[in-house]
Amino acid sequence: MRIKAFKLERLFARYAEQAKYTLSQSSCESCSMKEILDMADPECKKLWDNLSLGYTRPAGFAPLREAISKRYTSLRPSDILELTPEEGIFIFMNNMLEPGDEVIVMHPTLPSLYELPRTLGCKVIKWPLEVTSWGWRLDVNFLAENISPKTKLLIMNIPNNPTGYIPVRTELDRILNLADRMGTWVFNEETYRGMEHDPAAALPSLADIYPRATVIGGLNKYGLPGTRMGWLASKNRQLIEECAGYKDYTTYCNNAPGEILATIAMRNAPDLLQRNHKIVLENLGMAEAFFKKHRDLFQWIQPNGGSTAFPRLLPPYDVTEMCERAMTEKKLLIIGERAFGLDTNHFRVGLGRLDFSKALAVFSDIADEIQAKRAEAAN
Incomplete structure (x- = not known):
């Protein structure tokens, strides 16, 4: 059996050690052995x-x-x-x-x-x-x-x-x-x-x-x-x-x-679910505020459950280019839609980690830079 490369996991394998921040994790905050x-x-x-x-x-x-x-x-x-x-x-x-x-x-x-x-x-x-x-x-x-x-x-x-x-x-x-x-x-x-x-x-x-x-x-x-x-x-x-x-x-x-x-x-299980669900809902509030602020760059589609969301970068910008820039310039790992076999300009946002605010802050810098270049081009 010859299987196509698992693009999603290959991206994590390629960039995880280089990345200082990760915006697209699907897993929830991990527990320690002691916990x-x-x-x-x-x-x-x-x-x-x-x-x-x-x-x-x-x-x-x-x-x-x-x-x-x-x-x-x-x-x-x-x-x-x-x-x-x-x-x-x-x-x-x-x-x-x-x-x-x-x-x-x-x-x-x-x-x-x-x-x-x-x-x-x-x-x-x-x-x-x-x-x-x-x-x-x-x-x-x-x-x-x-x-x-x-x-x-x-x-x-x-x-x-x-x-x-x-x-x-x-x-x-x-x-x-x-x-x-x-x-x-x-x-x-x-x-x-x-x-x-x-x-x-x-x-x-x-x-x-x-x-x-x-x-x-x-x-x-x-x-x-x-x-x-x-x-x-x-x-x-x-x-x-x-x-x-x-x-x-x-x-x-x-x-x-x-x-x-x-x-x-x-x-x-109930205690662990409650612990991670609380993290997700707090991060979801931060994500909603961020995407509302940058509504001219992104389309935010409200998730109903789990620990991920799948917003869209609006044209004329290309999400693959954005993900590559984020990794090269900011050491921020973002998983784009091609990992899921799409070409719709969406990307995954992981909401389950305690360090989400740090990754979002770096992503905010990227959004501000895109907007600044847009304003400069308009002038």
Whole structure:
């Protein structure tokens, strides 16, 4: 299998060490080892102190699967397969899809969600998110016109990275009804479920409400992305077992320290979510003020959830040129739309870090310089 370069991750790999500031991180503020261990209950403290660095169980650590299952309303620990989040996407796609299958993917989204089906020989139909006067939206009529009994899989990413889009419940129900009528499987990358900016906008996991749904989650939003711990969840026992068998050819089992740390985190999930959600909302306020001030340079599209936004640099300026200048002149890393397979002049803004104000201050200097050059050219 020959896969196209993962442009998003290659940009981070190329520039992360050179960058002094980063505006486009999707992960939330990371926790220290001490912070997590201080949260440990007596059982987890004992598990940590007596930890063996041998092989772990391939399906996962029972206390962790139990803790993860509590984030759902109807899933059992046996419905959950532990793995690395990106590994989970790779395993699911390879297990589910065959050459010639038709797949519909909401877009923009994480590049692996459309590149892996394409590499596997599927017909990929991109279902575009659109900008309206009230923010991002999915045209459900587009889905109605394109989904058919030939559609094997509908791939979603809600809350969406990079846009922060969340549908309302009536829209989600219509989407799932269309999928159900066609016998279509649904896969949702729902890493940021639980980080809706308005709690009233919260949606249930698709794994709880659609029988042919599989979802992926991880510890990104909890502040432990470095543990590389995540999970696939589905009520379809055969699918979970098949994915577990495929995992024998990838990581086989998870890392022992990560399982204990993840168990502690998931047992304290509400506190960790609240911690990072507070950071996101504070940074969102700063971002709104910045883009309002510079409305003649940028189009701000309000996100509804998660830790990212996807504003647009207005013409005649080019976002790729802006990103390159930011890195070269200011050591500020900005991820532009080409990393997501677009040419619409958007760029990702990450709202989950404590140092966001520093990156925004550097970005403000860039915006001021662009405006100064515009004024000079006008004179």
